[in-house]
Amino acid sequence: MRKRLMAAGMACLGLSMLLVPPMSAGADTTPAPGEPATVTADALPTWQTDGVVLAMEIVNGVAYVGGNFDHVRPPGVPRGGAGEVARTGLAAFDAATGALLPWAPVATGPIFTDDVVQTECDNLGGNQYRCDTVWEIKASPDGSRLYVAGDFGKIGTERRYRIAAFDTATGALDPDFAPSPNSRVRALAVSDTTVFAGGHFTAVNDVTRTRLAAFNRADGALLPWAPTADKRVMAMVLSPSGTRLIVGGDFNRINNIWQHGLSAVNVSNGTKASFLSNDIPYNNSNSRSWVTDLVTDGTRVFASADGVGTFDGRLAVNPETGARIWINNCLGATQSISVMDGVLYSGSHAHRCDMQTYYEGNGFPETRPHRRFLAEPADTAQGVKQRVLHWFPNAQPGTTYPFVQGPWTMANDGTHLWAGGDFTQVNDVPQEGLTRFTTHDVSPDVTGPVQTNFQAPTAVANGGGKVTITWGATWDLDNRKVRYEVVRSDGQVACTAEANSVFWTLPNLSCADLGRVPGSVYKYRVRAIDPHNNRISSPSSPDVTVT
Known part of the structure; x- marks a missing residue:
């Protein structure tokens, strides 16, 4: 998994070696070059x-x-x-x-x-x-x-x-x-x-x-x-x-x-x-x-x-x-x-x-x-x-x-x-x-990642204005890559991560919110977003006080 470091007080950290995509789940509606694209997993209206x-x-x-x-x-x-x-x-x-x-x-x-x-x-x-x-x-x-x-x-x-x-x-x-x-x-x-x-x-x-x-x-x-x-x-x-x-x-x-x-x-x-x-x-x-x-x-x-x-x-x-x-x-x-x-x-x-x-x-x-x-x-x-x-x-x-x-x-x-x-x-x-x-070209993929068991993240203050947010990944029925946005209770995206996930191998992810003012109190929730911008949201974490 390639980690992205975000500017302007945002950082992304990967905690799990399981971010490497399993070879047995190699294609989806937006596959890597050379891989066959599947139809979407969205069931169309049918008698x-x-x-x-x-x-x-x-x-x-x-x-x-x-x-x-x-x-x-x-x-x-x-x-x-x-x-x-x-x-x-x-x-x-x-x-x-x-x-x-x-x-x-x-x-x-x-x-x-x-x-x-x-x-x-x-x-x-x-x-x-x-x-x-x-x-x-x-x-x-x-x-x-x-x-x-x-x-x-x-x-x-x-x-x-x-x-x-x-x-x-x-x-x-x-x-x-x-x-x-x-x-x-x-x-x-x-x-x-x-x-x-x-x-x-x-x-x-x-x-x-x-x-x-x-x-x-x-x-x-x-x-x-x-x-x-x-x-x-x-x-x-x-x-x-x-x-x-x-x-x-x-x-x-x-x-x-x-x-x-x-x-x-x-x-x-x-x-x-x-x-x-x-x-x-x-x-x-x-x-x-x-x-x-x-x-x-x-x-x-x-x-x-x-x-x-x-x-x-x-x-x-x-x-x-x-x-x-x-x-x-x-x-x-x-x-x-x-x-x-x-x-x-x-x-x-x-x-x-x-x-x-x-x-x-x-x-x-x-x-x-x-x-x-x-x-x-x-x-x-x-x-x-x-x-x-x-x-x-x-x-x-x-x-x-x-x-x-x-x-x-x-x-x-x-x-x-x-x-x-x-x-x-x-x-x-x-x-x-x-x-x-x-196919996605005929009827766009409109179903987001799986909501079931997508739990609230854990947020821990680390001192120096840093808060580390950790969560368990979810997965998508027809896309192996899922992007995550960690959203603070002030509505701003604190940090992001990305992972390839399948239902039998769900990695633990983490990223850091940097530059927060000590004494500030925040909650954090995580948005899971597929390649077609379909999204779901986790519940919010308990309050965390920045140190």
């Missing part, structure tokens, strides 16, 4: 749902969301409040403003069948197995079609078994695209000609298809392409070359060849493609990981993972070879990822990120509350340890799903980052199911 959002896609300026909700309502409105309207499983919003759009198909459902149980959907408690759940939404490359998938059996009055298509220009249900998988469709990938599907199903149109299938985009016809997965497929993405489909999930074998959790198949014929990744561990059923989401930036493929007793962070691989580029292993299941402007954003319940095997510097240790959103550089080079960027908005999770997750899905349009899930608050403000963020 809400009365249930869980599990799927999201942004196309043509519209944010389409799916899940297991029955209504949506304006920001700031409680459930059942003014302006609430019906939306069953699917809804659409203006991606830039968060406002509700008219599109309102109704997804309802039949009996849900998976690999283990066959039961009425609602009999397992809560809403976690609702028959009408939408699990996936993907757009065609040209943006003309929107494909949705899940557990539903109807869209409106039309039979659509677990997969359906819509015309994005009109919002109408595609009358020709109507395949019939026999169980949940959890993942989709769409090319110019083909819709690829993965999930729990074992047949489509009464033809054997073991958790992987492909359909003609024009008419929904089942294609001969028929690789197999021995257990559930949960995510998929086409490689940038378009020649292979990267698949993720909780499977052990693709086409009866062992490769747990993350693999690839050839688009041309469904054969298993060469894929080097072995980063999704399987030790036994009680010690394993599975891939929850896959995205690409056109160069790399990124995967997120959940796990039992093992890896549940994020990694990047070469999409044409499967070779690992980087990996991290923050503890706390990651359910969703989205890459935007060189930053990989994730939704999880991360609670520890200080494992030296993968991290540069020290990430945060075991912590409560869990961090529901994280960011990291997407383009970290092969062999370089990954780090967490300084972006720490948070959410209060709901209770619908086991293990109280929080975020379940993310998407962006290059300007706005949307997130959906099972949460009831964002940054301690009531907000259910949906939230969104954007």
Whole structure:
């Protein structure tokens, strides 16, 4: 930390060696040169749902969301409040403003069948197995079609078994695209000609298809392409070359060849493609990981993972070879990822990120509350340890799903980052199911440093007209650098300091007020100011008499 000495009777002293910025929190909305800037941590006004959002896609300026909700309502409105309207499983919003759009198909459902149980959907408690759940939404490359998938059996009055298509220009249900998988469709990938599907199903149109299938985009016809997965497929993405489909999930074998959790198949014929990744561990059923989401930036493929007793962070691989580029292993299941402007954003319940095997510097240790959103550089080079960027908005999770997750899905349009899930608050403000963020250039960062636990300073008279003021630093959700002004009770700034802070490492700071008249009595308070001049103030110190 560089100390600044202030003229005209002001001096600044640094008391802590912890003023050096932790390398694991290297970027924010005003990063150092060469570091990627994040979106702000300010949650923008966004409509809400009365249930869980599990799927999201942004196309043509519209944010389409799916899940297991029955209504949506304006920001700031409680459930059942003014302006609430019906939306069953699917809804659409203006991606830039968060406002509700008219599109309102109704997804309802039949009996849900998976690999283990066959039961009425609602009999397992809560809403976690609702028959009408939408699990996936993907757009065609040209943006003309929107494909949705899940557990539903109807869209409106039309039979659509677990997969359906819509015309994005009109919002109408595609009358020709109507395949019939026999169980949940959890993942989709769409090319110019083909819709690829993965999930729990074992047949489509009464033809054997073991958790992987492909359909003609024009008419929904089942294609001969028929690789197999021995257990559930949960995510998929086409490689940038378009020649292979990267698949993720909780499977052990693709086409009866062992490769747990993350693999690839050839688009041309469904054969298993060469894929080097072995980063999704399987030790036994009680010690394993599975891939929850896959995205690409056109160069790399990124995967997120959940796990039992093992890896549940994020990694990047070469999409044409499967070779690992980087990996991290923050503890706390990651359910969703989205890459935007060189930053990989994730939704999880991360609670520890200080494992030296993968991290540069020290990430945060075991912590409560869990961090529901994280960011990291997407383009970290092969062999370089990954780090967490300084972006720490948070959410209060709901209770619908086991293990109280929080975020379940993310998407962006290059300007706005949307997130959906099972949460009831964002940054301690009531907000259910949906939230969104954007860059400082689009919507200025207006939230100051964290007020909680920012205590009154201690002021000590040292003789000779000098008073030393000491305080504990606070931190900011999206800026690592915080400036401090110590304000005397006469309203003047007595001295200043500056520090880089993260929530797990808060330095003690001090500066000196010089040249005071002996016998004078003052109080002192501290203003904490972020790089965008957003500020908070501590309480005042007790009176101190200058000596």
